[in-house]
Amino acid sequence: MEDAKVPGLSIAVVRGNRIVWSRPFGIRNVATGAPVDDRTVFEAASLGKPVFAYAVLRLASRGTIDLDRALFSYWAYPDIAGDPRVAQITAAMVLSHTSGMENWRGDDGLNLIADPGTSFSYSGEAYLFLQRVVERITGRGVAEVVRNEVLRPYGMTSSFFLWSRAAEADYAVGTDGAGNPVEKYKPSIANVAGGFHTTAGDYARFLIAVMQGRGLSDAVRKRMMKPAVKLSVGEGKDPDWVGWGLGFALQYSRGEGIALWHWGDNDIFKAYMVAFPEEKTAVVYLANSVNGLSIRNEIITDTIGGTHPAFSWVRYPQIRKGSRR
Secondary structure, eight states, rough: OOTTTTEEEEEEEEEOOOOOOOEEEEEETTTTTTOOOOOOOHHHHHHHHHHHHHHHHHHHTSSSTTTSSSGGTOOOGGGGGGGGGGGBBHHHHHHHHHHOOOOSOTBOOOOOOOOOOOHHHHHHHHHHHHHHHHHHTTTTTHHHHIIIIIIIITTOTTTTSSGGGGGGSBBBOBOOTTSSSSOOOOSOOTTTTTTTEEHHHHHHHHHHHHHTTTTOOOHHHHHTSSSEEEEEEEESSOOOEEEEEESSSSEEEEEEEEEEEEEEOOOEEEEEEEETTTTTTEEEESSSTTTGGGGGHHHHHHHHHOOOTTHHHSSSOOTTTOOOO
């Protein structure tokens, strides 16, 4: 952290489906000097995508939503209704980032950049489309849906998509490349693509539930772990690969098998998680710095070891211990 100029970090490690080690480090607010503690809430960015996705998978397990039914048959999204290909997009495509929708709309509006179901295109906009469909199917706001389906059942008492008054007492403030504090974003509108806030302990409890497949049918759980698309494949008879299932990125390596993983990057907040369901092992960390992912490789390998093909797919310049910036 010192070498990479990361002021604050919180981390939790899971083994045998229980949190075996959890530690706060450093400063949550460089302006006040307030330290990070176990209750400090961090902006987790895209680590919220798997949380929302798991709520959708629970709904699918009960038949509330059909993962392979066109989303337009539930609700016609006016922002992109002009492209007839939109009628092909399903929840499974959104969760595997194969919807064909661009990540974020530009000045010319929201567009498709590929035919649905044909290729990988990471898309926050697609998650917002699915968010609105879920709200119409359930008749509830997405924050309530996620709270009922994931946060309450798995004991995530300090996690939310809408800013909580309770968080005012203990939240992390992000820092820019110069180490200066940046005004805190406090979401008043739920955004499942990037507005999630949580603690390391809460997210570790979520990963325990995910590795157990709690609340999912066997068919949905197997599909969550199966690559809908492979993005990087190594060489040899049993090559390592990186791909995407439903709601989670996947990686496979010889010896470790399949792991679920994801990263979070809202510029001044960074986060990373990886979970090995067969080994019942996982780690998650949250950092309040633009440099937070520059210590990813050493943190993950020091805590749980293993081989991580995802490191080569989502690349961030890495700071090694002792190499001061």
